[in-house]
Amino acid sequence: MNAKVALLRQDENKTFMHPDTPCSVSGASVARFADIEILRYEIPGFANLPLERKLFIYHLSRAALAGRDITFDQNGRYSLRLRELFEGIYLHYEGERDHEEFRGVEEYLFRLWFSSGIHHHYGSEKFEPQFSRAYLCGLIEAVQVERGELLYFHGRELEELLEVIFNPHLEPRRTVQSGEKDLLQASSANFYDPEVTQQEAEAFYREAYETLTEEERSTPPSLGLNSRLARREDGKLYEQTYRIGGLYEEALSRISAELHAALPYAEGERQRETILALLDYYKTGDLEEYNRCMISWVGDTQTEVDFINGFTEVYTDPLGMKGMWESLVHIRNHEASKRTEKLCREAAWFEKHAPIDERFKKEEPRGVTATVVSVAMLAGDSYPATPIGINLPNADWIRATHGSKSVTIDNIHEAYRGASRHSGMDEVFIPNPEVRALLAKYDNLTDHLHTDLHECLGHGSGRLLPGVSADALGAYHSTLEEARADLFALYYMADEKLIELELLPNHEAYKACYYRYLLNGLVTQLVRIRPGHQLEEAHMRNRALIARYVLEHGEAIGALELRGLELIIHDYAAMRPIIGELLREVQRIKSTGDHEAGRQLVERYAISVDPELHREVLTRYTQLGIAPYKGFVNPRLEPVLEGDKIIDVIAHYDEGYAEQMLRYSREYRTLSTAPISLETLRHPEPSDATLEAAKELRSNLRHSMDGQVASSMRSKGLYYGINFGLTLDYIIRLAEKQPKTEDLASYILSRDVRELKIIGQLIYPPECMTYEKATELALTVSSNPELRDYIAKNLFDRIPESTHWALDWSLCSNVSSRQEILPVAFTVLVRKITKGFIIQPPVWRQRLLNILLDILSDGMVAYPTTQQRTALLLLKRWGREDKAIREQILSSASLSSWRSSESPVLREFADDITFELEEYPSN
Numbered sequence: 001m002n003a004k005v006a007l008l009r010q011d012e013n014k015t016f017m018h019p020d021t022p023c024s025v026s027g028a029s030v031a032r033f034a035d036i037e038i039l040r041y042e043i044p045g046f047a048n049l050p051l052e053r054k055l056f057i058y059h060l061s062r063a064a065l066a067g068r069d070i071t072f073d074q075n076g077r078y079s080l081r082l083r084e085l086f087e088g089i090y091l092h093y094e095g096e097r098d099h100e101e102f103r104g105v106e107e108y109l110f111r112l113w114f115s116s117g118i119h120h121h122y123g124s125e126k127f128e129p130q131f132s133r134a135y136l137c138g139l140i141e142a143v144q145v146e147r148g149e150l151l152y153f154h155g156r157e158l159e160e161l162l163e164v165i166f167n168p169h170l171e172p173r174r175t176v177q178s179g180e181k182d183l184l185q186a187s188s189a190n191f192y193d194p195e196v197t198q199q200e201a202e203a204f205y206r207e208a209y210e211t212l213t214e215e216e217r218s219t220p221p222s223l224g225l226n227s228r229l230a231r232r233e234d235g236k237l238y239e240q241t242y243r244i245g246g247l248y249e250e251a252l253s254r255i256s257a258e259l260h261a262a263l264p265y266a267e268g269e270r271q272r273e274t275i276l277a278l279l280d281y282y283k284t285g286d287l288e289e290y291n292r293c294m295i296s297w298v299g300d301t302q303t304e305v306d307f308i309n310g311f312t313e314v315y316t317d318p319l320g321m322k323g324m325w326e327s328l329v330h331i332r333n334h335e336a337s338k339r340t341e342k343l344c345r346e347a348a349w350f351e352k353h354a355p356i357d358e359r360f361k362k363e364e365p366r367g368v369t370a371t372v373v374s375v376a377m378l379a380g381d382s383y384p385a386t387p388i389g390i391n392l393p394n395a396d397w398i399r400a401t402h403g404s405k406s407v408t409i410d411n412i413h414e415a416y417r418g419a420s421r422h423s424g425m426d427e428v429f430i431p432n433p434e435v436r437a438l439l440a441k442y443d444n445l446t447d448h449l450h451t452d453l454h455e456c457l458g459h460g461s462g463r464l465l466p467g468v469s470a471d472a473l474g475a476y477h478s479t480l481e482e483a484r485a486d487l488f489a490l491y492y493m494a495d496e497k498l499i500e501l502e503l504l505p506n507h508e509a510y511k512a513c514y515y516r517y518l519l520n521g522l523v524t525q526l527v528r529i530r531p532g533h534q535l536e537e538a539h540m541r542n543r544a545l546i547a548r549y550v551l552e553h554g555e556a557i558g559a560l561e562l563r564g565l566e567l568i569i570h571d572y573a574a575m576r577p578i579i580g581e582l583l584r585e586v587q588r589i590k591s592t593g594d595h596e597a598g599r600q601l602v603e604r605y606a607i608s609v610d611p612e613l614h615r616e617v618l619t620r621y622t623q624l625g626i627a628p629y630k631g632f633v634n635p636r637l638e639p640v641l642e643g644d645k646i647i648d649v650i651a652h653y654d655e656g657y658a659e660q661m662l663r664y665s666r667e668y669r670t671l672s673t674a675p676i677s678l679e680t681l682r683h684p685e686p687s688d689a690t691l692e693a694a695k696e697l698r699s700n701l702r703h704s705m706d707g708q709v710a711s712s713m714r715s716k717g718l719y720y721g722i723n724f725g726l727t728l729d730y731i732i733r734l735a736e737k738q739p740k741t742e743d744l745a746s747y748i749l750s751r752d753v754r755e756l757k758i759i760g761q762l763i764y765p766p767e768c769m770t771y772e773k774a775t776e777l778a779l780t781v782s783s784n785p786e787l788r789d790y791i792a793k794n795l796f797d798r799i800p801e802s803t804h805w806a807l808d809w810s811l812c813s814n815v816s817s818r819q820e821i822l823p824v825a826f827t828v829l830v831r832k833i834t835k836g837f838i839i840q841p842p843v844w845r846q847r848l849l850n851i852l853l854d855i856l857s858d859g860m861v862a863y864p865t866t867q868q869r870t871a872l873l874l875l876k877r878w879g880r881e882d883k884a885i886r887e888q889i890l891s892s893a894s895l896s897s898w899r900s901s902e903s904p905v906l907r908e909f910a911d912d913i914t915f916e917l918e919e920y921p922s923n
């Protein structure tokens with residue numbers, strides 16, 4: 001815990017700033033907490049771009065930020081709700097903040113933002129809360145009672161969240177990629193229903209692959225990339241596809257709207273095509289469409305502004321199939337791009353001379369482009385922690401046939417260097433001053449070049465043998481793929497060719513790269529691992545794999561040694577053949593899909609941590625007080641308006657970390673937990689048994705149909721898709737004979753048939769009902785008075801928590817369809833009050849009363865609205881049962897103004913209320 005985490009709380013407008021944030025400085029520290037430091041980056045040259053480029057970037061950036069919630073949800077099914085809970089406390093708690101436990105709560109939220117979830121972004125282990133359960137519950141209650149906020153966190157729902165926070169055995173790790181245990185059961189990333197096993201998921205996708213035709217297999221879709229694998233009630237698995245009309249609909253709609261807005265500013269036809277294909281893909285979820293989009297994107301190499309927006313990297317999925325949502329928008333850095341263009345022009349030479357088997361070489365490596373860029377916006381899985389280079393697409397066949405695109409992100413690199421220059425790491429871990437001098441001289445240069453070689457050439461080299469599946473290496477794929485790219489870079493770093501190309505000045509420079517790389521893989525990267533933990537993340541594993549392999553084989557010939565924590569290299573030249581040999585083997589494993597050899601390599605070199613060494617590394621490191629992880633705040637892109645026309649866009653570098661996160665949560669909240677939640681979107685497909693039961697029920701209804709009653713109901717304004725006109729008694733008897741399963745209940749509730757809806761309400765198992773589901777159901781019946789009354793009576797009467805839900809619907813402004821839900825909320829409250837429920841505490845009473853009076857005060861209507869009718873009913877019932885409220889109503893300014901109003905509707909309200917409350921008080 002660092003003192004810098006304390007933020008100034010300026011005013012009610014919630015401006016949080018790091019007290020000593022220097023503005024507009026690349027690499028400047030914005031916040032420091034846990035093992036993390038937040039830096040600022042700049043977009044060089046943004047101000048000088050032509051307006052159309054700025055507008056393009058502006059809309060693409062908004063499309064990027066609109067997907068933020070998806071990443072949170074993919075990281076864990078509790079992330080969004082916990083974010084909302086902690087943000088609510090952070091914003092609304094009015095008690096003592098200068099308190100150790102409160103700082104623990106604050107730090108938890110800061111980390112949650114940073115990880116887009118509750119697990120460490122790198123190590124994947126769950127956060128340990130630095131505050132007690134009792135303390136947190138106290139904060140929640142204070143915020144609820146004093147501020148009327150966060151009311152929807154209570155009862156079973158809250159209990160579940162508290163368990164997730166405090167029970168270390170629940171959701172302990174986000175991603176577990178190896179080990180004896182079932183990987184899906186051990187991982188809590190939200191790509192599979194909780195009880196789906198690894199074996200089942202693997203079988204599901206094996207089967208999906210087998211059903212592809214021979215032709216489809218030559219250009220295969222990335223199976224499973226854009227979906228969550230769920231289970232139906234009858235046990236069968238099915239995919240919940242990320243698309244408009246499917247999972248994450250609201251976020252994808254918002255992203256699509258911004259992409260549409262960006263379309264007119266695209267640089268040329270090719271880029272337009274890419275955006276259109278992406279829009280189709282988000283609409284349909286069709287992976288063929290995604291391939292089309294990527295092919296078009298890869299071919300588009302000339303534009304100044306480019307972007308990534310989609311379900312991309314698969315590291316978070318223990319099975320390496322599901323893509324995390326991410327987005328970056330970037331601008332070409334013309335000067336620096338020349339460096340990588342040089343490499344790309346020589347791609348064929350590098351492929352030809354690679355120390356790998358001829359069978360595994362790409363015949364004509366083509367389209368490998370690499371560009372040096374500056375990012376203008378980071379989002380989703382790339383924010384706030386971000387990569388410094390990107391190489392896409394991931395599909396091997398597209399890379400082989402259409403090429404790939406690679407970027408090195410220079411302004412992020414620059415910010416990192418700015419921050420680390422004076423950290424003191426080298427003084428501690430490199431005792432030999434000569435080595436330090438070597439690094440000081442060449443580090444910068446070789447660091448760039450290594451990234452370029454890795455991204456531009458490494459990932460793009462080699463090929464799979466025909467018939468080998470891209471997923472053949474399963475959980476080991478990510479580590480081995482990164483190792484392959486790094487090995488390629490390391491091998492060529494020591495090559496004459498780089499001097500010839502004038503990318504390196506001499507035969508000394510590569511040594512800086514070798515020393516730095518090996519020291520990192522063997523020693524310094526361990527500062528990011530907590531005591532007792534293993535290496536989990538693919539890039540870290542890859543570095544350990546290479547460094548330990550080289551150490552083992554180099555030590556045997558006296559080329560290098562690790563003495564304590566000191567790396568001593570005696571013979572740099574001797575290491576290159578070892579690197580070449582390992583590259584040859586890793587390429588063979590990939591090209592032939594040799595899962596077993598891949599597994600052995602990774603398990604042997606890449607996972608375990610020597611506890612002795614680790615302890616020593618941590619001890620020295622702690623003394624330095626550096627944050628091992630860095631992340632970034634984005635610039636704030638502000639449009640300058642003239643009328644409603646944007647005439648300029650300005651990049652501001654003034655936002656603090658919490659400030660930015662809270663703004664994003666406010667402005668880009670797409671998948672919030674209320675009112676239509678993720679859970680409700682995940683309605684399973686009905687099982688066969690359910691479909692059968694529903695069919696029988698329907699034929700039963702048809703036989704007893706009473707057409708006359710139905711048409712008389714219609715004439716009274718009760719509309720149903722289908723109405724069999726049956727009496728409530730008959731319906732109740734029919735309901736008694738049905739299985740009381742949630743599957744059947746939610747299925748028939750979703751049909752537009754009056755009797756099925758009523759039966760659904762009657763048979764719904766109360767223990768399965770949640771706030772989200774209740775909200776969704778309430779919205780579906782809100783305009784139908786008959787169903788509204790029935791749902792209150794048949795369903796909500798059986799659920800004690802529903803009182804809170806109804807209060808929440810009435811009081812909370814963050815329920816987005818609040819107007820529609822109010823009639824149900826009021827109807828439920830009428831019943832609860834009649835049964836003796838007393839609305840407490842005083843703040844809520846006052847708020848509810850004001851809301852009711854406000855709704856009724858709108859006299860501009862010819863007839864009372866549904867909201868008004870139900871509000872009137874509630875006001876009368878509440879006034880009859882509660883003396884204090886009665887007196888308040890009768891003496892209210894509203895009531896007297898209605899009496900003398902021009903509006904007949906208001907005068908009628910006044911009469912009605914006065915009559916009822918004065919004549920029929922029940923106490």
Ligand SMILES: [Zn+2]
Pocket residue numbers: 391454459482485
């Ligand atoms: Zn890579």
